[in-house]
Amino acid sequence: MIEIINLRKRFGNFQLKDINLSVNEGEYFILLGPSGAGKTVFIECIAGLHKIDSGKIIIDGTDVTNLPPEKRNIGLVFQEYALFPHMSVRENIEYGLKAKKIPKERRDQLVRETAKILRIENILDRSPKNLSGGEKQRVALARALVIEPKVLLLDEPLSALDAPMRRELREELRRIHKEICVTTIHVTHDQIEAYSLSDRVGVIFNGKLFEVGPPEDVFRRPKNEDVAKFLGFENIFKGSVKEYRNGLSEIDINGVIIEVAGHYKGEVTVAVRPEDITIYSSRIESSARNKFLGKIIDYIDLGALVKLKIDIGIPISALITKKSFLDLNLQRERQVHIAFKASSVHII
Amino acid sequence: MKRDVLTISFIFSSAIILFMLIFPILNLIFSTSVTDLISAATDKEVILSIYLSLLTSTIATIIAFLLGTPLAYLLARKDFYGKNFIDSILDLPILIPHTVAGIALLALFGPRGIIGRPLSELGIYFIDTIYGIIVAMLFVSAPLYIKAAKEAFESINPNLFKVARSLGASPVRAFFTIDFSLAIRGIFTGATLCWARALSEFGAVIILAYYPYTAPVIIFKRFTTWGLSASKPISALLLIITLGIFLFLRFLRRESVD
Numbered sequence: 001m002i003e004i005i006n007l008r009k010r011f012g013n014f015q016l017k018d019i020n021l022s023v024n025e026g027e028y029f030i031l032l033g034p035s036g037a038g039k040t041v042f043i044e045c046i047a048g049l050h051k052i053d054s055g056k057i058i059i060d061g062t063d064v065t066n067l068p069p070e071k072r073n074i075g076l077v078f079q080e081y082a083l084f085p086h087m088s089v090r091e092n093i094e095y096g097l098k099a100k101k102i103p104k105e106r107r108d109q110l111v112r113e114t115a116k117i118l119r120i121e122n123i124l125d126r127s128p129k130n131l132s133g134g135e136k137q138r139v140a141l142a143r144a145l146v147i148e149p150k151v152l153l154l155d156e157p158l159s160a161l162d163a164p165m166r167r168e169l170r171e172e173l174r175r176i177h178k179e180i181c182v183t184t185i186h187v188t189h190d191q192i193e194a195y196s197l198s199d200r201v202g203v204i205f206n207g208k209l210f211e212v213g214p215p216e217d218v219f220r221r222p223k224n225e226d227v228a229k230f231l232g233f234e235n236i237f238k239g240s241v242k243e244y245r246n247g248l249s250e251i252d253i254n255g256v257i258i259e260v261a262g263h264y265k266g267e268v269t270v271a272v273r274p275e276d277i278t279i280y281s282s283r284i285e286s287s288a289r290n291k292f293l294g295k296i297i298d299y300i301d302l303g304a305l306v307k308l309k310i311d312i313g314i315p316i317s318a319l320i321t322k323k324s325f326l327d328l329n330l331q332r333e334r335q336v337h338i339a340f341k342a343s344s345v346h347i348i
Numbered sequence: 349m350k351r352d353v354l355t356i357s358f359i360f361s362s363a364i365i366l367f368m369l370i371f372p373i374l375n376l377i378f379s380t381s382v383t384d385l386i387s388a389a390t391d392k393e394v395i396l397s398i399y400l401s402l403l404t405s406t407i408a409t410i411i412a413f414l415l416g417t418p419l420a421y422l423l424a425r426k427d428f429y430g431k432n433f434i435d436s437i438l439d440l441p442i443l444i445p446h447t448v449a450g451i452a453l454l455a456l457f458g459p460r461g462i463i464g465r466p467l468s469e470l471g472i473y474f475i476d477t478i479y480g481i482i483v484a485m486l487f488v489s490a491p492l493y494i495k496a497a498k499e500a501f502e503s504i505n506p507n508l509f510k511v512a513r514s515l516g517a518s519p520v521r522a523f524f525t526i527d528f529s530l531a532i533r534g535i536f537t538g539a540t541l542c543w544a545r546a547l548s549e550f551g552a553v554i555i556l557a558y559y560p561y562t563a564p565v566i567i568f569k570r571f572t573t574w575g576l577s578a579s580k581p582i583s584a585l586l587l588i589i590t591l592g593i594f595l596f597l598r599f600l601r602r603e604s605v606d
Contacts (some may be wrong), residue, residue: 049510071511076514082507086529095525096515147515 001025002046003185007055009045009203016042016158016207019055023151023200026181030198034230037186038207043153046185048072059150070099075144075182081136081157083128089190096147103300114146117179120289134165137203138172154186158193170196191231195219203227225269225348233271233346234317240267248289248342256313259289260345269348274307276344277318280337281328289337292316296334299325306330312336373587388581394566398586400562402593404478405546408485409493412542416494417535423494423528424501425509438491446551449487453556457483480557485546493542500534501527518539533601540597547590 003293007019016038023029033039035124045052048069057065064072084092090111097107103256115121118138128136137157144152157173158166174197177184188194195215196199202212203222209226222228228236239253241264248255279287294312306325308318317339351359388394400459422428441449455465455473464474472478504527510524528535550564559566563586573577 044510047510047514051515068519069510070516070518072514073516075515077513078507080507080520082505082506082514084508084526084530094510095517099512099516099521100516143511143515153514207541 002062002185003058004046004057005058007042007045008053009041009050009185010053011041011050014038014041014207016045019209021202021212023183023185025183026061027182027199028177028186029200029202030186030188030194030215031202031204032191032194032230033204034189037204039189039204040155041066041207042204043076043155043185043187046151047074047076047153073147073150075147075149075152077137077140077144077152077154077157079159081117081126081128081140081160083136083139085128085132087128088124089120089126089128089131092128092139093124093143094147095143100147110146114142117145117176118142132165133161134169137161137169143177145176145182149182152182152184154184156188157186158190159188168195173197184328191219203230205230206253221346222271224348225271228271228348232273234274235270235272235277235316236348237270238267239270241265251345253314256292258345259342260347261342262347264347271346272316272340272344274317274319277316277338277340279308279310279318279320279324279328279330280339281330283337284337287341289342290345291337291339293335293337296330296332296336299330300334310336312338355390372549376580376584376587380581384581385585385588388585391582394440394562394585396581397561397563397566398589400478400481400560401547401586402589404481404562405489405543405549406555408482408489408546409539410489411482411486412493413535413539416490417497417528420494420497421501421523423507424498425527438494440486441491446488446549447555450484450552450555452479453484453487453552459558467543473517476557476559478560481553481560482554484556485549488552489542489545492545493538496538496541497531497535500538503534504530504576536597536601539561540594540601544590544594 001019002023004021007016014036017044021029025263031039031042041050044050046057047193048067050062052065055065056063058281059072059074059080063088083089084095087095093114094107099112102110107176108338110238112121115124118141120138120142122137123131123135123139128139131139132320136276137160140157145278154173158169161169170193177197186193186197198215200213201215201218203210203224204220205224205226210227211222219231219281224235225236227236237253239251239258241249242252242257243250244263244265247263248259250259251264251268260270278286280286284291292312294310294316296308296312297315300307300310301322301331304322305319308325308330310316310318316338328336383523397453419434423431450503454475455461457467457480459468459473459475467474472479474483478573508526509522512526513519519545548564549562553562554565554568563568563582567579567586570582
C-alpha cells in the first residue's frame with residue numbers, strides 16, 4: 001500500500017499542490033491528466049528522484065520520504081523504455097539484482113522466471129537496439145518487476161507504441177498485473193487506458209489532484225469543469241434552475257430548458273457527453289426528457305465516427321457512427337431532432 | 349548524371365581547402381630525407397624534447413580527465429546558478445591568444461603570483477619546470493576535453509540514470525555503469541583532442557617554461573638559431589610520431605566501439 005500525504009513540490013514555475021492519495025495493496029491505479037499536468041514529476045517524487053518540499057510518502061507502513069531511490073524498492077518504467085543500450089536484454093533485467101548483490105544462481109533463476117512471465121525468454125541475449133517497441137516495453141517491465149518491487153510506477157508506458165501494439169500491451173499489462181498483483185501507479189493521458197486497466201482513476205490538472213474514484217464514477221460524474229472538458233464532456237453550459245418537480249430540475253440555459261435528474265438550486269454548470277445525444281431525422285416519440293429541434297451547423301468526419309455541431313438555441317456537440325450519419329443523410333444546414341436523457345445530464 | 353553548378357562549385361572549394369590542409373603536412377614529411385630524419389631521431393636533445401612533450405601532454409590529459417569529467421557531468425546534468433557563465437568561460441582559453449594565456453598563467457604561477465608564491469615555499473616552482481609546462485598545457489587543452497565530455501553526457505537519456513537508481517544502484521554505481529560507460533566514446537574523443545592540443549601547445553608554454561624544451565619549443569629554437577633546414581627534420585619526426593599515436597588511438601576507439 002502506498003500513501004501520499006500533503007505532497008508539495010515546486011519545480012521551476014510548476015508546482016504539485018497538496019496531493020493526498022492512498023493506493024491499496026495490489027491495486028492498479030491510473031493517474032490521468034493532460035501533458036504538463038505534473039504526472040511525471042509526481043511519480044518521480046514517489047520514486048525518490050526529486051526531493052519533495054513537504055509532505056510524506058509512506059510505502060507499506062514505512063515512511064520513505066527521505067530515503068534515496070535505491071532504498072525504496074520501487075520499479076520504474078518510462079515511456080521511452082530507457083533500456084540500457086550497452087547491455088543485452090539479460091544484463092538489463094539483471095541490473096537491479098546485481099545492484100542488490102543477489103547471488104548469481106538466484107539471479108539467473110529470477111531472470112528466467114520474469115522473462116517467462118513477460119514472454120521474452122527467446123530474446124534474452126539480444127541487444128535492446130534490435131528489439132521492436134513491444135519487446136522493449138516488455139523488457140523494461142521485466143527489469144522493473146524482477147527486483148520484486150513494493151510499488152510499480154509506469155510513466156506513459158504505452159504512449160510510444162502504435163495503436164495495435166498498444167492494444168496488445170494493454171491486455172498484457174492486465175494479465176501481468178493479475179499474475180503478479182503488485183501495487184501499480186500508471187500515469188497516462190489516454191482515457192482508454194484509464195478505463196480499461198484501472199481499478200481506480202485519479203485526475204490531475206496543473207499539479208492538483210482533482211478526483212479519485214472508480215473509472216465509471218470519474219468518467220460519468222466529474223466534479224470539476226476542467227476535468228469534465230478533459231474527459232470529453234464537450235457540452236458544458238452555465239444555467240439557472242427554474243423549477244423542481246417529480247425528481248427533475250429544469251435548467252434554463254439562454255432560453256433553452258434542459259431537464260436533469262435530481263434537485264438543484266440557483267446557478268449551475270451543466271455537462272452532457274456528445275455520445276449521449278441521439279439524433280433523429282424526423283420527430284419521434286422517445287422516453288428521453290430532453291428533446292429539441294435543431295440545425296446542423298458543421299460536422300467533422302473522424303473515420304468510424306462523425307462529430308456534429310447542432311444549434312438548438314445553444315451549440316450542442318453530438319457524436320454518432322459514420323453509418324448513422326450516412327443512413328440519416330445528414331448534411332450542413334439540415335434540420336434534425338435530438339434527444340438525451342435527464343440522467344445523461346451531469347451537474348458539475 | 350549531370351551535376352549542378354552548386355555541387356561543382358562546392359567540390360571545387362572543398363578541394364582547395366583540403367589541399368591547403370593536407371599538402372603542407374605531406375610536403376613536410378616527403379621533402380625530408382630519411383638521413384635527416386634518422387639524424388633528428390638520434391639527436392639526444394630532440395628525443396628528450398619529444399619525450400617531454402609526450403609525457404607532459406599525457407599528464408595534462410589525465411588531470412583534465414580526472415578534474416574535467418565531474419565538471420562536464422555537472423554541466424550536462426544539473427541546473428545551477430552560473431551554469432551558462434561557466435559554459436562561456438570554457439571557451440576563453442580556446443579563444444584568447446596563447447601568449448596572453450601564458451602571461452596570465454605567469455602572473456598567477458610566477459614566484460610572486462597568488463599560487464606560485466606559497467607553492468614555491470613548499471619547493472614547487474612553475475617557471476622553467478615540468479610543472480609549468482603541464483599547467484600551460486592543461487590551461488589551453490582542458491576546455492576541449494570538458495566540452496567533448498559534456499556533449500557526450502548530454503547525449504545520454506537522463507532517464508537511464510533514474511532507472512538505475514530505482515533499481516537499487518547508488519549514485520556512484522549508476523554513474524559508472526550507465527552514464528560513464530555510455531559516454532566513454534565521447535570522453536575518449538575529448539581526451540584525444542585534449543592530448544593533441546596539449547602536445548602542440550607553444551605560446552603559453554614558452555612564456556611559463558622555455559626550458560626544459562618541449563618539442564614545439566626546440567623546433568622554434570632550432571629554427572631561430574639555424575634556420576629551416578635544421579628545424580624541418582624535427583618537425584617531420586614530431587609529426588610522424590603524433591600522427592602515428594593519433595591513428596593508433598582512433599583504431600583503439602573503433603575496436604572498443606565494435
